[in-house]
Amino acid sequence: MTGAEPLVVLLSGPNLDLLGERQPEVYGTDTLAQVVAVAAEEAARLGLGFEHHQSNHEGELVEHVHAARGRAVALVVNAGALSHYSWALHDAVAAFDGVVVELHLSNPAAREPFRHVSVLAPVVDGSIAGFGPLGYRLAMAAVAGLLDGRAT
């Protein structure tokens, strides 16, 4: 990347650093580095700049959203369990002026009731869930499509 490409920031929330080891029957065996590589590869193919940050701390994720303001054109957010209750992250994302895609490896709607609510959903453009690592590729395609005003 040259630095001239529109920047997409991927954020990974709590426990996603354990991907590959954590409940592989739910989240698969790919590591975080592997799914991030999928996203980075797709971003490059689509002519997008790419940055990734993972944190187990809500406030740090809020800071990453703030840091993306005015710098990134899009956010892709897998906030882990914070998706279900972090109004701080909701407010931070609401203050981001750009495309936002919510992302989950699993399909939270098909899991425990506490996962059925996303407090991010009202402030994102759309959500991709249940496709495992493929979701990371789809999220980049969604960002590119929304930026271009394309349907495909």
Ligand code: DQA
């Ligand atoms: C997750 C789903 C969340 O419910 C869970 O807390 C996670 C991962 C997913 O990618 O499927 O940590 O966001």
